[in-house]
Amino acid sequence: MKSLPIEIRARKNQPLGMPPARFLRDYWQKGPLLIRGAFPEFQPPLSPDDLAGLACMDGALARIILRGDGKAKSLDSGSRPRRVRNDDKKNGATAKRDWKVLNGPFDDATFAKLPESRWTLLVQDVDKWDADTAALLDCFRFIPSWRVDDVMISYATDGGGVGAHVDQYDVFLLQGLGQRRWSIDTRPNPPTTFRENVELKLLERFSPTRTWILEPGDMLYLPPGVPHDGVAVGECTTFSIGMRAPAAGELLFDFAAHLAETLPESQRFADPDLQPARDPGEIDDAALRRARRALGPVATALDDEAFADWFGTFVTRYRVAQVAVPRKRHIDRATLAERLSHASLEHDPGSRLAWRRHGRGARLYVAGNVFDAPVAWAKALAAGPRRIDGSRLAQLPEATSGFALIAALIDAGHVTLRRR
Ligand code: SIN
Ligand code: CO
Numbered sequence: 001m002k003s004l005p006i007e008i009r010a011r012k013n014q015p016l017g018m019p020p021a022r023f024l025r026d027y028w029q030k031g032p033l034l035i036r037g038a039f040p041e042f043q044p045p046l047s048p049d050d051l052a053g054l055a056c057m058d059g060a061l062a063r064i065i066l067r068g069d070g071k072a073k074s075l076d077s078g079s080r081p082r083r084v085r086n087d088d089k090k091n092g093a094t095a096k097r098d099w100k101v102l103n104g105p106f107d108d109a110t111f112a113k114l115p116e117s118r119w120t121l122l123v124q125d126v127d128k129w130d131a132d133t134a135a136l137l138d139c140f141r142f143i144p145s146w147r148v149d150d151v152m153i154s155y156a157t158d159g160g161g162v163g164a165h166v167d168q169y170d171v172f173l174l175q176g177l178g179q180r181r182w183s184i185d186t187r188p189n190p191p192t193t194f195r196e197n198v199e200l201k202l203l204e205r206f207s208p209t210r211t212w213i214l215e216p217g218d219m220l221y222l223p224p225g226v227p228h229d230g231v232a233v234g235e236c237t238t239f240s241i242g243m244r245a246p247a248a249g250e251l252l253f254d255f256a257a258h259l260a261e262t263l264p265e266s267q268r269f270a271d272p273d274l275q276p277a278r279d280p281g282e283i284d285d286a287a288l289r290r291a292r293r294a295l296g297p298v299a300t301a302l303d304d305e306a307f308a309d310w311f312g313t314f315v316t317r318y319r320v321a322q323v324a325v326p327r328k329r330h331i332d333r334a335t336l337a338e339r340l341s342h343a344s345l346e347h348d349p350g351s352r353l354a355w356r357r358h359g360r361g362a363r364l365y366v367a368g369n370v371f372d373a374p375v376a377w378a379k380a381l382a383a384g385p386r387r388i389d390g391s392r393l394a395q396l397p398e399a400t401s402g403f404a405l406i407a408a409l410i411d412a413g414h415v416t417l418r419r420r
Contacts (some may be wrong), residue, residue, distance in 0.1 A: 006186070006210065007034040015039065015219075020142035024223075026286040029170060031331035032184055033221045034212055039139075042217035044176035044237055045132035048155045051237070052111060054123050054130070055104050061124040062104030065162050065200065065286040068118065078316070099163065101199040120156035120232070127151040133239075140172070140241060149244035156180070156232035164206035164229035166192050172221050175214040178236030183218055185209035185227040192227065203227055256298070269294045281382030283356040283365075308356055314367035315354060322350030324367060324413035331410050333403055336417075345381075350368055351414040353382040364405070368412050373405050374398035381409070390417070 004026050008017035015038045016023045020370070027033045055062035102110065127134040133151050140148060142365075149169065154162075155175070161210075162184075175180065178219060186209045197201045206227055211232060212218060222228055223331040230238065271290050278284075291311050292299040302310060351367040355378035360376035373381075375398045380388060396402055409415045 003235075004031065006032060007212070008039045010035050010040070015139055018321050019269055023324045024142070025187040027221060027223070028047045029223045031223060032186060032210075032226055034182075034214075035219045035221070036215075036218035037217055039174060039217040042174070042176065044216075044239070045124065045136065045179075046126060046130055046153060046237075047238060048177070048235070050130075051121060051123055051153055051155050052106075054126065054143055055106050055121055057129075058105055058110070059270070059386065060105055060129070061414040062106060062123050063108065064104070064110070064119060065122065065160075066098075066100040066102075066119045067159065067161060067163065068100070098201070099200055110122055114157075116155070117157045118159040119163060120154050120160035122152060122162070123154045123156045124217070125150045126153045135410070136174075136239065136241065139339045143243070147245070149242045150243060152240045154231075154238045154240070156236055156238070158232055158234050161229060163200055163202040164227055165201055165203055166190075166225055166227050167222070167242075168224050169245045170221070171222050172219055172241040173230065173240040175216050176237035176239055177216060179233040180214050180236045180238055181211060181233055182214055183211040183229045183231075184222065190225075190227050192225070204307055209413075211229035249377065252301075259298070267294070279379060281354055281379065283308070283315070283354050287311075289402075291306050306410050308358075309363065309365075309370055311372060312354055312356060312363060313368045316365040317368035322348075324348045324351050326413045327411050331407050333407065336403055336410070337394065339396050340406075343374040343390045343419050345388040345393065345415045347386050348414050348416065353414075355379060355382040366409065366412075369412070369414075370400075371405055371408065374401050381415070387418070390420075 010017045017035050053059050069374045127137060127150055136151060137148060185207055193206050195204045200323060269290055288308055290312060299307060353366050355362050355364045362373045362375045364378040364382060366375040380393055380396060
């Protein structure tokens with residue numbers, strides 16, 4: 001089968017270089033496409049000065065990003081923004097990489113202090129402020145309007161850009177003024193680990209497979225997950241028409257809240273068939289079945305293990321207002337062993353404990369946290385009474401794991417040692 005072109009020239013009445021139906025079938029959410037001349041003789045609706053003005057307004061979502069590699073001029077005096085330096089020792093002298101992000105709104109003084117090159121100003125949601133920019137969206141009416149997030153405009157000085165990154169949403173990158181070099185990695189499953197210690201989510205490794213210089217009116221479509229890097233060649237502006245694609249977690253969160261509001265107060269965890277508890281601190285299979293029943297069909301989204309862990313963290317957090325205060329110093333094994341022999345362990349009043357069998361061991365739930373534990377230790381800790389005799393604990397099997405568990409609980413402030 002012939003592979004699809006990645007670059008195309010727009011035609012009269014076809015800004016995408018093809019009918020929208022073909023674009024949606026062949027490229028949308030599938031692969032990148034560069035459309036030369038998508039907006040012929042494009043007159044950007046907003047000038048760099050207008051954009052800077054907008055970036056100074058209260059409520060505008062604006063950022064300035066200074067790109068560096070050790071060569072960029074530093075903003076080093078008085079009230080000038082301090083640059084963050086990350087010296088990458090692995091790469092020696094060539095690897096001094098410093099990036100700085102400034103968050104708006106800005107004022108004239110900020111712009112006056114910027115270096116001549118290697119920075120960019122980005123303003124999101126410009127379509128909400130400027131009707132001419134919003135009018136650009138008329139060209140994207142083949143996409144449901146609620147899929148469109150915003151038009152972000154960037155102004156960049158020579159060498160400026162936000163660095164190599166991936167976006168989780170589709171974007172049309174329309175070149176306004178000047179030129180920008182776009183590099184993208186078109187390989188399937190490209191590496192997407194991020195660099196550490198920078199304020200931006202920059203890719204650790206970026207190996208472009210395609211590079212183009214975009215001229216005014218050219219437009220690059222990128223589906224989610226394609227690594228890309230746009231570097232200004234001289235001054236330029238880019239209009240990025242970004243789509244909105246809610247994450248499944250976001251949908252579920254809202255859906256669950258919505259669903260919860262419709263349920264009557266009387267529909268709740270119920271256990272009319274409760275049998276005398278073998279161990280009051282245990283979450284048994286019958287309890288988990290009842291929890292699934294109270295939730296109805298949504299509970300099927302999780303398998304038994306994941307459901308049990310969720311339930312354990314939920315019930316041990318339930319109605320707990322206080323949060324345990326972690327200890328400043330770690331308690332070591334020797335100190336713990338020595339003190340345990342003549343002390344009791346006490347639960348923090350705000351930390352509820354419960355446990356459940358998990359294979360040959362146990363899962364111990366403590367105020368919304370999960371710990372792997374030997375069964376005997378989980379039982380002893382969760383069963384209460386609140387004061388647990390330390391010398392009795394010290395005799396339990398699997399002492400190494402048991403002591404490590406108690407040390408973790410003491411460090412986190414969930415239990416305290418009390419001298420008898
Ligand atoms: C930019 O306009 O500089 C960045 C746009 C993007 O990469 O999504
Ligand atoms: Co991007």
